[in-house]
Amino acid sequence: MKLVKHIQQGHLSYFTQNNDAISVSENQHYRWLAFDNVVQSMMLKRNPSQLTFPHQISLLSPLLFFRPKRVVEFGLGGGNLARFLLHHSPDLTLDTIEYSQEVIECFERFFNPQTANVHLHHCSALDWLHYHKKIKPDWFICDIYQKNQSINDSLILTKNILKKVGEQAVLSLNLPSPSNEEINYFLSELKVLAPNKQLVYFHIPHYLNVIIHLLPKNMVNQPEGFLMDTTILPTRTFNRWRKYWRHGMQ
Numbered sequence: 654m655k656l657v658k659h660i661q662q663g664h665l666s667y668f669t670q671n672n673d674a675i676s677v678s679e680n681q682h683y684r685w686l687a688f689d690n691v692v693q694s695m696m697l698k699r700n701p702s703q704l705t706f707p708h709q710i711s712l713l714s715p716l717l718f719f720r721p722k723r724v725v726e727f728g729l730g731g732g733n734l735a736r737f738l739l740h741h742s743p744d745l746t747l748d749t750i751e752y753s754q755e756v757i758e759c760f761e762r763f764f765n766p767q768t769a770n771v772h773l774h775h776c777s778a779l780d781w782l783h784y785h786k787k788i789k790p791d792w793f794i795c796d797i798y799q800k801n802q803s804i805n806d807s808l809i810l811t812k813n814i815l816k817k818v819g820e821q822a823v824l825s826l827n828l829p830s831p832s833n834e835e836i837n838y839f840l841s842e843l844k845v846l847a848p849n850k851q852l853v854y855f856h857i858p859h860y861l862n863v864i865i866h867l868l869p870k871n872m873v874n875q876p877e878g879f880l881m882d883t884t885i886l887p888t889r890t891f892n893r894w895r896k897y898w899r900h901g902m903q
Contacts, residue, residue: 663678663679663680663683663685664678664679664680665677665678666678666679666684666763667759667762667763669755671755672800673688673689673753673755673800674688674689674690675687675688675753675755675756675759676690677759677763679698681698682697682698682699683695683696683697683698683705684696684698684731684763684764685731686730686731686756686759686763686764688798688800689800693730693731693798694706694730694731694732694733694764695731695733696731696732696733696736696764698766701736701764701766701767702736702737702739702740702741702767703737704733704737705733706733706860707857707858707859707860708827708857708860708862708864709733709734709737710894710897711855711857711862711864711897712734712794712796712825712827712864713734713737713738713794713825714866714894714897714898715792715823715825715866715868715872716741716884716885716886716894717880717884717886717891717894717895717898718868718872718873718875718880719791719792719823719872719883720742720883720884720885721742721745721790721791721792721823722744722745722746722791723745723746723747723748723788723789723790723791723792724738724745724746724747724748724790724791724792724793724794725748725749725750725781725788725790725792725793725794726747726748726749726750726793726794726796727749727750727778727781727793727794727795727796727797727810727814728749728750728751728778728795728796728797728798728827729749729750729751729756729757729760729771729773730756730760730796730798731759731760731763731764732749732760732764732765732769732771734794734796735747735749735769735771736764736765736767736769739769739770739771740767740769741885741886741887742885743770746772747770747771747772748772748774748788748790749771749772749773749774750774750776750777750778750781751773751774751775752775752776752777752778754775757773757775760773778795778797778810778813778814779810779813782813782814782816782817786817788817789817789819789822790817790822791819791821791822791823792822792823792824792825793814793817793818793822793823793824793825794825795810795811795814795824795825795826795827796827797810797827798829804828804831804835804838804839807826807828807839808839808842811824811826811843811846812846815846815847815867818847818850818867820849820869821869822869823866823867823868823869823872824847824850824866824867825864825865825866825867826864826865826866827862827863827864828862828863828864828865829861829862830861830862831861831863836854836863839865840852840854840865843865843867847867849870850867850868850869850870851867851868851869851870851872851873851903852865852866852867852868852903853865853866853868853873853901853902853903854866854901854902854903855900855901855902856902866901
């Protein structure tokens, strides 16, 4: 059954009348988080660590090329990325920064059935970056939903994150619905801001998301056998994601 059919059959479990109108709904198989009636994340109840949207696979596809030890994630949502990462790499240190206390409470109540060890920080991304200057993760993931956020807002945040991205670190970005003009502008700015990184981006079919990765230039050219031996991904997942990676643009 397609996801849209599941959503149509859901019943409301939680609702709050704030600026984002956060709600949690579910049916027999799925539970999902929505802002202003727009579904942001979805959890398969019988397998909470499974990714449910194609942009999530694209966002985590650098796992094809390295085995991160410390990840900083900006934007919690329903915790899909956190559940996947900690299921496949239990020793990973994951810091997740979320501005909305209600989103954090929804995650803890509805979207963390296996009590994944996520280090949650209730603050803005810029505040976290300001007060945690000594932390040097090997992967930053920026997956923030913010109503009416402009492409310039996203660029300001990205510039601040890049100040902490080391030579061998990775930065992955989800831009939810940029126009062609906005994405071209954003990409041109990134090439100036991070000239020593390899830039790869994906338009997600049937969705509005654009996923961007800034990678160490030597990362994607490692031998296939070495990558398969070191990845945290199951073999079947690795092979499927490897085919998908070939659709990335530079």
